[in-house]
Amino acid sequence: MLLSEQERDNLSQDYMRTTSRLHSDLGICLKADIRAAIDALDSYIDGEASSIDASLPATFRNEAGDSEKSLLLQMLTATRYTVGA
Amino acid sequence: MASGETLLVFTPHMNEPPSSNGATIDYRNQHPVLDFDASTNESAVFTGVMPRHYSGTTGVTVYIHYAMSSATSGDIDWDVSWERIGDQQLDIDSDSFASVNSVDNTTVPGTSGNVDIVSVAFTDGADMDSCAVGESFRLKLTRDASSDSASGDAELVAVEVKET
Numbered sequence: 001m002l003l004s005e006q007e008r009d010n011l012s013q014d015y016m017r018t019t020s021r022l023h024s025d026l027g028i029c030l031k032a033d034i035r036a037a038i039d040a041l042d043s044y045i046d047g048e049a050s051s052i053d054a055s056l057p058a059t060f061r062n063e064a065g066d067s068e069k070s071l072l073l074q075m076l077t078a079t080r081y082t083v084g085a
Numbered sequence: 086m087a088s089g090e091t092l093l094v095f096t097p098h099m100n101e102p103p104s105s106n107g108a109t110i111d112y113r114n115q116h117p118v119l120d121f122d123a124s125t126n127e128s129a130v131f132t133g134v135m136p137r138h139y140s141g142t143t144g145v146t147v148y149i150h151y152a153m154s155s156a157t158s159g160d161i162d163w164d165v166s167w168e169r170i171g172d173q174q175l176d177i178d179s180d181s182f183a184s185v186n187s188v189d190n191t192t193v194p195g196t197s198g199n200v201d202i203v204s205v206a207f208t209d210g211a212d213m214d215s216c217a218v219g220e221s222f223r224l225k226l227t228r229d230a231s232s233d234s235a236s237g238d239a240e241l242v243a244v245e246v247k248e249t
Contacts, residue, residue, distance in 0.1 A: 016237045025157075027158075028159075033236075
């Protein structure tokens with residue numbers, strides 16, 4: 001299920017507040033570019049949700065809940081960027 | 086005092102935040118700044134007394150010194166308004182800011198830490214809520230985040246009020 005417009009708005013606000021606090025380098029990105037990235041990534045993940053779930057080993061797939069799976073995906077993604085993988 | 090002279094300077098620690106949607110204090114390399122959100126129209130409020138050397142005829146120009154937290158492109162919009170407190174003029178139990186004057190569509194600096202200066206002019210009289218020499222007033226700055234395009238926070242460094 002895709003995030004609602006309000007949920008995407010809230011995410012965009014949170015993202016900008018976080019990147020502002022970190023003085024992150026977003027190049028020439030405008031507010032609209034950030035929102036477009038959220039829209040695209042949300043749509044991609046929504047379309048690939050079944051594939052992502054199917055990629056998990058059966059034990060973890062069947063035993064872990066959605067929140068545990070999303071936490072693993074979040075931590076794995078962050079780690080991959082941290083180590084430059 | 087000749088026109089063109091500085092009347093007042095306000096810095097971030099002088100902010101008297103409104104009851105809601107106030108800009109928040111932050112520090113950038115030990116520089117105090119006021120952060121204005123990119124999604125919510127946030128404001129800062131400063132109280133002053135109109136200096137005795139203001140001529141009372143030429144109006145004033147408000148200079149806004151700001152940097153962007155992370156953005157290096159896009160534009161920013163600022164609104165400025167005056168509230169005359171005066172001598173038995175205003176019951177301060179409620180706000181009474183005059184209509185805003187704006188500086189809009191300013192392209193932000195290409196380096197996020199660079200401080201840009203933009204200005205908003207006010208004619209003497211109703212435009213500045215008829216604030217007279219020796220009277221106290223409040224000056225309200227708002228980032229019109231609902232209209233501008235630059236991402237992330239804007240950081241207010243200082244405000245100068247100059248006789249036009």
